[in-house]
Each structure stands twice: as structure tokens, then as C-alpha cells.
Amino acid sequence: MANISNFVKRIRDIMRNDAGINGDAQRIEQMSWMLFLKVYDTKEADWEFAEEDYKSIIPDNCKWSSWAHEEKAGDGMTGDTLLDFVNNTLFPTLKKLEVTPETPVKKAIVKTVFEDANNYMKDGVLLRQVLCVIDELDLGDYEESHAFGDIYESILKELQSAGSSGEFYTPRAVTEFMAERIAPKLGETVADFACGTGGFLTSWLKQLEDKTNSAEDVLKYSSSIYGIEKKPFPYTLCITNMLLHGIDVPRIYHDNSLQYDVLNYTDDDRFDVILMNLPYGGNEKSDIKSHFPSDLASSETADLFMSVIMYRLKKNGRAAVIIPDGFLFGTDNAKVAIKKKLLTEFNLHTVIRMPSSVFAPYTSITTNILFFNRPKEQGTADNPATKETWFYRLDMPEGYKHFSKTKPMKIEHFEEARIWWENRHEIEEDGFPKAKKYTNKELTDLGYNIDLCGYPHEEEEILAPKDLIARYEEKRASLNAEIDSVLADITRILGE
Missing domain, CATH: 3.40.50.150 (Vaccinia Virus protein VP39)
Structure with missing residues (x-):
């Protein structure tokens, strides 16, 4: 719980050192697709428990728990290997997921989220650091998940x-x-x-x-x-x-x-x-x-x-x-x-x-x-x-x-x-x-x-x-309408 309070600051401090992130808007956009995958991974764990035949739309190698999660510090992909995976495997795979009108909404949203998403980060080591901060969140814990809801609001x-x-x-x-x-x-x-x-x-x-x-x-x-x-x-x-x-x-x-x-x-x-x-x-x-x-x-x-x-x-x-x-x-x-x-x-x-x-x-x-x-x-x-x-x-x-x-x-x-x-x-x-x-x-x-x-x-x-x-355009349109109305009245009177 202690790490949640300065969650945003920690990520901001890491991203500021990455040459690919240009300003707050890109920083939040970068954070958004990673948070989505983390939250979705937690949800999928619940769905797998509740639904005996649940099958994820995300291939196993692209699930958050497979590539972003570290079992112990330092055992996850990092550097150029991580960047190559994110840019050339993760994004192309999720952008091209097969979705039909019969695909349940909770699965179809994955492709929709990634259709226009971008990875702006250029430093794979810094990307790994951001992933580790996000992965610390225990969204399966009710209190921590509720607390993070407030952080997400910020x-x-x-x-x-x-x-x-x-x-x-x-x-x-x-x-x-x-x-x-x-x-x-x-x-x-x-x-x-x-x-x-x-x-x-x-x-x-x-x-x-x-x-x-x-x-x-x-x-x-x-x-x-x-x-x-x-x-x-x-x-x-x-x-x-x-x-x-x-x-x-x-x-x-x-x-x-x-x-x-x-x-x-x-x-x-x-x-x-x-x-x-x-x-x-x-x-x-x-x-x-x-x-x-x-x-x-x-x-x-x-x-x-x-x-x-x-x-x-x-x-x-x-x-x-x-x-x-x-x-x-x-x-x-x-x-x-x-x-x-x-x-x-x-x-x-x-x-x-x-x-x-x-x-x-x-x-x-x-x-x-x-x-x-x-x-x-x-x-x-x-x-x-x-x-x-x-x-x-x-x-x-x-x-x-x-x-x-x-x-x-x-x-x-x-x-x-x-x-x-x-x-x-x-x-x-x-x-x-x-x-x-x-x-x-x-x-x-x-x-x-x-x-x-x-x-x-x-x-x-x-x-x-x-x-x-x-x-100005709104005022001008209103004024033009009033002038047209007056001219129409004058024309009608002259016609009579």
C-alpha cells in the first residue's frame, strides 16, 4: 500500500529520462496501455476462476504475467530484448487479434484498445523499470485495488x-x-x-x-x-x-x-x-x-x-x-x-x-x-x-x-x-x-x-x-440570423 501513494511520481521520474516521451500527454498515453494490460490480466485471473471453459483472446506469450511480470527481481526481459518484443511481437499481435461480431465485448476490447496505441519509450531499461512499478500493484487485493482507483483518478x-x-x-x-x-x-x-x-x-x-x-x-x-x-x-x-x-x-x-x-x-x-x-x-x-x-x-x-x-x-x-x-x-x-x-x-x-x-x-x-x-x-x-x-x-x-x-x-x-x-x-x-x-x-x-x-x-x-x-463565430452567426430575421420582416411588410 505504501508504494501506491507515490505511484504516479515514480513513473513520471523514470519516463522523464526516456528520449521517446515528449510531455505529459504522451507519458499518460504510454502509461494507459500498460495499466490496461495489468488490470486486464487481474480480471482474467478472476474470469478463469469463475468460468471453467474461459479462454483468453490474448496469446500466452503476450499476457502481462508472461512478459511484464518478474518472479524475482532481474529475471524479466529488459533492454533491447524487451523493446524488440514490445514493438515487434506484442503490438503487432494485439493489433491483429481476430474479432468477429460474436466475440464477447470483454475480449474484443483488447484489440480495440491496441488499434491506435503506441509505444513511445526508446530505452528498454527504463521501460523495464516502469513495468516493475506497475507490476507491484496487487489489484487482486480489494483494499489495494480500491486505493488504486483513487490513484487512477489522479x-x-x-x-x-x-x-x-x-x-x-x-x-x-x-x-x-x-x-x-x-x-x-x-x-x-x-x-x-x-x-x-x-x-x-x-x-x-x-x-x-x-x-x-x-x-x-x-x-x-x-x-x-x-x-x-x-x-x-x-x-x-x-x-x-x-x-x-x-x-x-x-x-x-x-x-x-x-x-x-x-x-x-x-x-x-x-x-x-x-x-x-x-x-x-x-x-x-x-x-x-x-x-x-x-x-x-x-x-x-x-x-x-x-x-x-x-x-x-x-x-x-x-x-x-x-x-x-x-x-x-x-x-x-x-x-x-x-x-x-x-x-x-x-x-x-x-x-x-x-x-x-x-x-x-x-x-x-x-x-x-x-x-x-x-x-x-x-x-x-x-x-x-x-x-x-x-x-x-x-x-x-x-x-x-x-x-x-x-x-x-x-x-x-x-x-x-x-x-x-x-x-x-x-x-x-x-x-x-x-x-x-x-x-x-x-x-x-x-x-x-x-x-x-x-x-x-x-x-x-x-x-x-x-x-x-x-x-466570435458564434456571435457572428447569431447576429447574422437576427439581421436576416429583420430583413425578412421588412420584405414582408413592403410586399404587403
Whole structure:
């Protein structure tokens, strides 16, 4: 147990001496495939014990216990011999594993994990040292495995400061608050269609842990999650995360959620709960937009994911999603159509406005949490499902100017919002609304610009160039839409 506390530091110190590792992102990526094989090896030992006819998909010579494990110090492969094995036997073998539609998920994930994995290390002696540190973990021991789950969380947290990899990590304070408000029930299914490293799914599982009191409960617990991740690196981290949380058959798929026609989804494709941080800032090509009805076919990634969520949420289902400010204030045609659908067919009951630095240093774009559900009977224009929507502004905690790597957001920073949630009332501070209820008609009359209860006293934002361009493009699209609307009105009046 003593070695677990400085696990990450020991590996970082070794890898810093290897010429092949360039920065934190590559270090974590290198660590991820090795940790996966170590965790998978432990799981396979359990499966072999429980299933008399279990046969591994991994050839014997490529199993962690065959090549990475040392029976006694110094008896394992090292140096050029180890590098040659990893580069010319291990990786080619695992990348070419035979997988068919009949292959069980818990076996197929091995090939999927290694399809895009890389070995960056160039020093076989240093590689052996890293393997020895990882192999010290006794994941068969419940307490040590549980403790390592916390260490793994710290590894994922480092993604926030590892360049662009931070986009795959949502601060745990946020995922825990959202999962807590959603209030999971055993027997329900949850989905995240851009699951990154699996933060929302683990927060969901954490909420369910204390409710599993029987073998039947455990089965419901382990079959409750579903995730899709487009990029290979976070996919590997997510699979490992799920295995560490006792999910033997993780329904996590390496795929793109936007490449399927939303009108083709059936009840079998829908979920009780959807928890997500919507990818944003990207622009999708026309072939992706063709999978959506023309009025919802935005070029903005976050908008398209909102449509996917609405088409994949079950009746009586609940959703909590993170979305950037641009969605709230945007009045271009696609955003208006999406918000109109949301406020008509769904019940958008709560919007939590979050401070701008929640996702620092990855992005300084301000984000919001939308909480909504899909009623049993679909709302209509004459009888919209959303009757009223509460907006609540979560201010920076006292003593904080910005959140940062050394002063991250914590779950207790949501305490004020938790208290308000249970006893909703309007709040005004310095003449500006902090919490306020708006009717469906008021939101409609605003032209679906629902940028409400914002931050009136916030200092001028200094955005990174990428964020600044994204914000400018959103504002320009909204302004163009407003100009087009005015010109259309003038043309109609002149025509009359």
C-alpha cells in the first residue's frame, strides 16, 4: 500500500529520462496501455476462476504475467530484448487479434484498445523499470485495488493540464453534482455519447454503490452503463476505469456518435438517463450533418450532440448535460430550432450557470448545466412540455478569483446550489438576478436567447485564440440570423 501513494511520481521520474516521451500527454498515453494490460490480466485471473471453459483472446506469450511480470527481481526481459518484443511481437499481435461480431465485448476490447496505441519509450531499461512499478500493484487485493482507483483518478485529472488532452476530462466535482441531482436508480441505464475517460459513468456508479445489496443488484449495477468515445486514447483510459470499478463487460465503444441517422433510433437505442459534457468548438462536415433533420443540421458539434441526446432519451427519461454559453445566446437558425424542440417536446426545468474557469486550463469558455426530462406524452407547440425554467448562477467561492490546477473546483463549491435546488426561490444581488424563474412564453419571446442570470460583474474575459475565434463565430452567426430575421420582416411588410 505504501508504494501506491507515490505511484504516479515514480513513473513520471523514470519516463522523464526516456528520449521517446515528449510531455505529459504522451507519458499518460504510454502509461494507459500498460495499466490496461495489468488490470486486464487481474480480471482474467478472476474470469478463469469463475468460468471453467474461459479462454483468453490474448496469446500466452503476450499476457502481462508472461512478459511484464518478474518472479524475482532481474529475471524479466529488459533492454533491447524487451523493446524488440514490445514493438515487434506484442503490438503487432494485439493489433491483429481476430474479432468477429460474436466475440464477447470483454475480449474484443483488447484489440480495440491496441488499434491506435503506441509505444513511445526508446530505452528498454527504463521501460523495464516502469513495468516493475506497475507490476507491484496487487489489484487482486480489494483494499489495494480500491486505493488504486483513487490513484487512477489522479492520473486522469492530470489530463486537464496535458495540452489538448484536457478536453476528455470533466472535473469530478461537476460530474458528482450532476449524478447526484439525477439520482440514479438500480435497473436504470445511463449513456454518455462522448464519454472521454468515463468520469460521468464512474460518478453514476458511485451513486449506485450503496444500493447494491444482492447478486441481482450487482448485475443491474454492472449492466447500467453505456459509452461511446471517438478518440482512442481516452477510450483506453475509460475501459481501464470501468474494469477498475468492477464492470467486467464494459459497454464502451470506440465510435463516433454523430455518424448515425438520428431518425432511425428506436426504443432499443434509448436510455433512462443521459449524462454528458458535450464536445464543442468543432465544426462538422456536410456528411455528418446529413444524419440530422435539415432544421437541426448545425455545423457546431455541441448542437448536433444536443439533437442526438433528444432522440436517444427514453420517455420519462432524465438528462443533465454541460453546454457552452454559445448554445444559450445563439440565435442562428439551427440553434433556435434545437432550443425550440427542447422547450416544446422536453421539460427544461433547470439551468445552472457555471464560472468561466471550471475547465481551466483547457478552455476558458463559460459553460452551463442543462437539466431536462422527456415526458411520457410529447409536448406540442400549443401545449409545450416546458412550462417554466429556473436559472441559477453559481458564483466563484469566497477567496477564489479563478479555478486552477492548484485550486480546482470541489464538490463543496456546489453546496449553495444544492440548498437552493431543494428550496427554489428567486434571488437578486446588486440589482441583477442570481436565480430566476422564466415561463416558456418569456423564453420564446426572447427569440430563444436564453443567456439569463449571467455574470454581470465579471471582469473582461481574456480568451485563448482558439476560444476567442469560436466565441466570435458564434456571435457572428447569431447576429447574422437576427439581421436576416429583420430583413425578412421588412420584405414582408413592403410586399404587403
